[in-house]
Amino acid sequence: MTIHSLILIFELMKFSTEELIEGIRSGNKRLIAxxxxxxxxxxxxxxxxxxxxxxxxxxxTGNSIRVGITGVPGAGKSTFIENFGRLAIENGKKVxxxxxxxxxxxxxxxxxxxxxxxxxxxKEENAFIRPSPSSGFxxxxxNTTFETMxxxxxxGYDYILIETVGVGQSEVLVADITDVFLFLKIIGGGDELQxxxxxxxxxxxxxxxxxxxKENLQKAKNTRLELKRALDFIPPKEKDxxxxxxxxxxxxxxxxxxxxxxxxxxxxxxxxxxRFEEVRTQQAEKRFEYxxxxxxxxxxxxxxxxxxxxxxxxxxxxxxxxxxxTEAKLFVEKFLSKD
Numbered sequence: 296m297t298i299h300s301l302i303l304i305f306e307l308m309k310f311s312t313e314e315l316i317e318g319i320r321s322g323n324k325r326l327i328a329x330x331x332x333x334x335x336x337x338x339x340x341x342x343x344x345x346x347x348x349x350x351x352x353x354x355x356t357g358n359s360i361r362v363g364i365t366g367v368p369g370a371g372k373s374t375f376i377e378n379f380g381r382l383a384i385e386n387g388k389k390v391x392x393x394x395x396x397x398x399x400x401x402x403x404x405x406x407x408x409x410x411x412x413x414x415x416x417x418k419e420e421n422a423f424i425r426p427s428p429s430s431g432f433x434x435x436x437x438n439t440t441f442e443t444m445x446x447x448x449x450x451g452y453d454y455i456l457i458e459t460v461g462v463g464q465s466e467v468l469v470a471d472i473t474d475v476f477l478f479l480k481i482i483g484g485g486d487e488l489q490x491x492x493x494x495x496x497x498x499x500x501x502x503x504x505x506x507x508x509k510e511n512l513q514k515a516k517n518t519r520l521e522l523k524r525a526l527d528f529i530p531p532k533e534k535d536x537x538x539x540x541x542x543x544x545x546x547x548x549x550x551x552x553x554x555x556x557x558x559x560x561x562x563x564x565x566x567x568x569x570r571f572e573e574v575r576t577q578q579a580e581k582r583f584e585y586x587x588x589x590x591x592x593x594x595x596x597x598x599x600x601x602x603x604x605x606x607x608x609x610x611x612x613x614x615x616x617x618x619x620x621t622e623a624k625l626f627v628e629k630f631l632s633k634d
Contacts, residue, residue, distance in 0.1 A: 312348050319352060319450045324423055327450050331425055334442045349442060352449035357575070359391075359448045360562055361455045363469035366479030371505045372458050375479055375545035377413040380422055382551050383454050389421040391452035393443055423452060441472050441582050470498045472578055474571070475558050477501045480522075482514045496522075496529050501557050502540045503550065515542050536564055595630060604629055 310318075310329055318326025334345045366372055373394070380390040392413065416422050425443065444455050459469050470476045478499045502522060507515040519540045526538050539557050543550015565571040595601045608626040612619035 312344055312351070315348055316351055319446060320355065322450055327423060327446060328425065330446050331439075331443050334446065335439050345442075349445060352445060355449040356445045357448060359444075359453055359455050360475065360558065361444060361457070361473040362558060363457050363459070363473035363476045364479065365459050365466050365469055365476070366505075367481075370479040370481050371545050372479055373412040375503070375505060375551075376456050376458055377416040378545050378548050379551050379554065380413075380416045380454070380456060381419065382548075382555055384419055384421045386555070388453040389451055390416075390419075390423070390454045390456060391447035391450070392416070392422070392424045392456045392458065393440055393447070394424065394426045394458045423447065423450070441578075444472070466495050466498055471581055474565070474574070475500050475561055477503060477554070477558070480504050480518070481506050482511050482518050496525055497532065499538055500532065500536070500561050501554065502538060503554055504540065504542050505545055507542045507544055507549070508547075512542075533561070533565060533570060534568055536561060601630055 310326065315326055315330045315333070319330055330348060333341055333348065336342070336345070364372055364376060376392055376394070380392060383390050394413075413424055417424050425447075440457065444457075447455050455473075457469055457473060459466075466476075476498050478495060478501070480502060482504065504515050504518055504522075519542060522540045526540075531537070539553075541550055541553050541557065543553070545551065562571065565574070595605060604626060608622040611617055612622040616622075
């Protein structure tokens with residue numbers, strides 16, 4: 296056991312579930328952070344307390360607007376989140392930022408440091424920033440991001456902003472746990488083709504072309520026209536909603552008011568169409584399916600004979616003795632038949 300693990304256990308065991316809930320409800324940032332660390336822990340004793348904690352805070356969740364923010368590296372996501380967060384606070388809102396850092400392949404820790412990238416927002420009393428390592432989880436989204444959102448909602452945060460590393464399948468995963476999916480784009484960054492990919496265009500609710508200034512204004516307008524044309528060929532994600540393509544500069548606080556307005560317009564429309572709760576129900580069901588898989592695999596590994604079979608089939612798959620999907624099927628069939 297590493298020193299880090301010992302420190303983690305010591306730190307978490309200092310607080311009872313009651314103390315953590317009280318800290319969350321009172322907005323104590325230190326205890327909110329402790330609660331999130333508890334939920335992120337994979338240790339069995341921590342999982343038990345985390346499950347009890349999550350169960351008891353559920354009545355206080357669900358009142359936020361969950362915004363997913365994605366874009367290619369260099370699109371200015373951190374600057375956008377910092378200044379958008381400050382704008383929301385100026386409008387009387389509390390903002391939580393869940394910034395999913397890419398993990399080091401060596402020690403699984405965060406490479407970036409979002410509190411150092413959002414210094415001004417971090418100083419705000421009504422802001423909470425939580426960098427979480429993706430730990431290699433598919434698409435750069437931490438596997439406990441949904442549960443972390445629950446804690447932030449129970450703490451009374453009105454907007455939950457989720458920043459991803461913007462790679463691979465992160466767009467799909469973010470769209471699966473948020474109410475609004477915002478795509479940040481820049482001009483001349485080599486991402487024009489990605490910007491008009493059908494996959495991402497089917498998921499977006501708002502597009503913001505960032506880093507627009509006098510020198511590239513015409514190019515930005517041309518890019519907006521291209522995006523609007525591409526959107527015309529895609530069935531609307533929500534009835535009566537035409538995806539807005541906005542121009543501005545997060546660094547100079549230009550265009551953020553319009554983004555704020557469009558996000559709220561979209562949420563109001565979803566509620567009017569009775570789609571808001573429907574989509575959230577679907578998202579919760581997906582989380583249920585994810586954790587079913589996690590717990591089944593965990594239980595399998597607790598049985599020595601099953602674990603041996605798991606390791607054997609996994610080795611066959613990794614050595615390409617046979618197709619990985621075939622080995623997975625053989626293992627599951629063996630497990631279910633108790634053979």
